[in-house]
Amino acid sequence: MYTRRNMNKLSKVLIIDDSAYIRKVLRQILNKSPFLDVVGTATNGVEALEMVESLKPDVITCDLIMPEMDGVTFIAEQMKRKPIPIVVVSIASESGEVALSALSAGAVSFVQKPTALATERVLEMSEELIETVKEATTISMKALVSQMETLPVPIPGKKGPRSAIELVVIGISTGGPQGLKSIIPPLPADFPVPVAIVLHMPIGYTELYARKLNELSNLHVTEAREGDELVAGSVLLAPAGRHLVIRRSLDNRVTAHLDAKPFDKPHRPSVDVLFESAANAFGEQVLGVVMTGMGSDGTEGSSWIKARGGIILTEAEESCIVYGMPRSVVEAGLSDMQVPLHKLASKIMEII
């Protein structure tokens, strides 16, 4: 299975950062993993392009704000020359917008650099960093590149009778910021039901990402707030750090509720939590979509939706950046149909 090809072999890492201290710390952290080997460090984009040629790394970590050539320019240039998985390691508060541009340029994912690298904070981030870098070595660059090259085509409004579906819920992780851009913007302004999304992203980015996605879309995309009503035409994105739960009140109003609980989920927000609440509030009138991402978040939630008679679509392996979450749903026998990314928006339109 090509998506797992590098998981158990030693992957070569190149670190790019203008701070000598950060380079040292990142090298120490990454070398702790038996699966990663830091083969070199570069201080800016220009140097990095040369080092990629000679060292042939399997994965790159990249700072964004650097002299000579900054991170986004480097990523765009490297993707043009030879696509390699790149993980952005940067500070959210300073460079949120830039981090999103880095994703558009072809970066795979990003990890927040702690603002003050006190010893214990470094330990806090080290596990996340190692996991993200390891995960990056397993992704399908082919899928990522083809996704960047295809522009989403707008879909005409719904003709003919509507089905019983009253809510669309989407779960997505690695490759998510790119993937959602392929399915939300094409949806027509008169899309007849609300959409709720869980996207795994570091804290501090979801609000900004929702705004970006909103600019590209006909629908109204916002980061979900407590009490937001779910109405046709609205797309709610769960804020990083909070579970998004859908509730139906006694007077039949459907609202978003944000919660820190449950604590036992590896992700917050969790796709499982959103899907389970959707199944409980809407019964068989739910369409759940599980897209690219590592792990198995969404599988338990999908069994709630299926048990209530709802429909589950999964993104097909060919277009997934990481075929993890959809695979888990398929293997549990819960997927009604596997659809490649470029057909997903029109399939959703067809079903509702």
Added chain:
Amino acid sequence: MAKILIIDDSGLSRRIMRKILSEAGHVVIEASDGFSALEIFSLEKPDIVLLDLTMPGITGIEVLKQLKSIAPEARVIIASADIQHLTKELVKQEGADGFINKPIVEEEVLTMVNSFAKKG
């Protein structure tokens, strides 16, 4: 309304089943393995048993045999992802009253459970 015993080693499966059945007005009790299931069965005397086949320890088939020997009148519905014809034949021979495919669907579960609940 019936008293239903769910025997399944998956906590998620039990939670989903419990929610569906209790919302429909049934009384639900649970067991997570075959051994405790047999004990709970003799104490609680449920009307209907929903039984998973693949569990650690005593298998579902063995639980089915034991249940039918303790209480031949017990209604036992098998809920399993194993859709092989052979498996279905085997559990039928051992006296299972019904078979539900996993992943389960609310409607199917309720239709089958209700048909037994009415017959009493």
